[in-house]
Amino acid sequence: MQLKIALIFNHEREDTTGGYFKRALEKTQHRIDHYWTRDAEGITKDYDLYLRIDHGDYKYDLPQHLKPQVFLAIDTHLKKPFRKIVKQARHYDFVMCVHRNSLKALKWRGISAEWLPVACDPQIHKKLDIPKVYDIGFVGTKGKKSLREKLLEALGQRYPKSFLDMAPYTQMSRIYSASKIGFNYSIRDDINMRMFEIMSCGALLITNRIREKGFQELFEDRRHLVTYKNPKELFRLVDYYLEHEDQRRRIAECGRRLVISEHTYEKRTQKMLDYIKERLADNYPKLINL
Secondary structure, three states, rough: OEEEEEEEEEOOOOOOOHHHHHHHHHHOOOOOEOOOOOHHHHHHOOOEEEEEEOOOOOOOOOOOOOEEEEEOOOOOOHHHHHHHHHHHHHOOOOOOOOOOOOHHHHHHHOOOOOEEEOOOOOOOOOOOOOOOOOEEEEEOOOOOOHHHHHHHHHHHOOOOEEEOOOHHHHHHHHHHOOOOEEOOOOOOOOOHHHHHHHOOOOEEEEEOOOOOOOOHHHOOOOOOOOEEEEEEHHHHHHHHHOOOOHHHHHHHHHHHHHHHEEEEEEEEHHHHHHHHHHHHHHOHHHHHHH
16 A cells, blocks of 8 residues: 655755655655655645654754654764754654664653664665776765864875765765775764765775674674774775785675665665554554555
8 A cells, every 4th residue: 555655854965865765765655755844834734654854954843743753863973963853853753863872862861763774875876897996985075173084184195096085976886986995984983874885886895993883783894894993003904905805805795795785775764664664553553554
């Protein structure tokens, strides 16, 4: 049975969590209508589900009379957004969170939530059969006055045949497919989108070591990716895996197979719908058809 789902987030760019989930939801059997949060007051009451995805702007909220309503919170790892998310999330029927370490903080404030990490979209983040012309690839913001910025500057000097800059998301697969190693440093020590995107494109992911937060449940170090604990170890590992091509390719391919089979937005979407059905179908019987 097809359900009517109102999807609410500010669709300012295609390469956002909301954009990726929108594409995945549109592949389901259900009817998906998209709204911006500023237009939420005008949404009708004839939808079977109202799904809001966090986009970092909390000026508007869903009217409380729209039921059932679900919130996918993203920026709970940032102090100011976390306070605003807590204030708004209290009236939702169900909350999901991409950062596992935020679940306890939400629960302490009376908000029960489930963990739903970010992922990759293999149709966008895909491995291309092109030469590996870059030693290291990194697409994203450098983070002003951060350790990431310092590491990127050092990597650029040490490995000049690298791409370490911003780029349109449509170029991401080309850049990472052409990179022997994909670099990541999570400024907030979070499991970010870049991890999945690099692996999906077939580059060896080298990322800072993240303890707990669900990292070990998703990945195995030296099997799917490689982690470093400090800059000295980062440079040592980059040198090692640039020299040991067979090992680099083996780990990169193992990581790619993992994410495209288990950690895609289509998989996350199905998990999201399963969570919603499990939590809300008793009170909203139509949701049994999710």
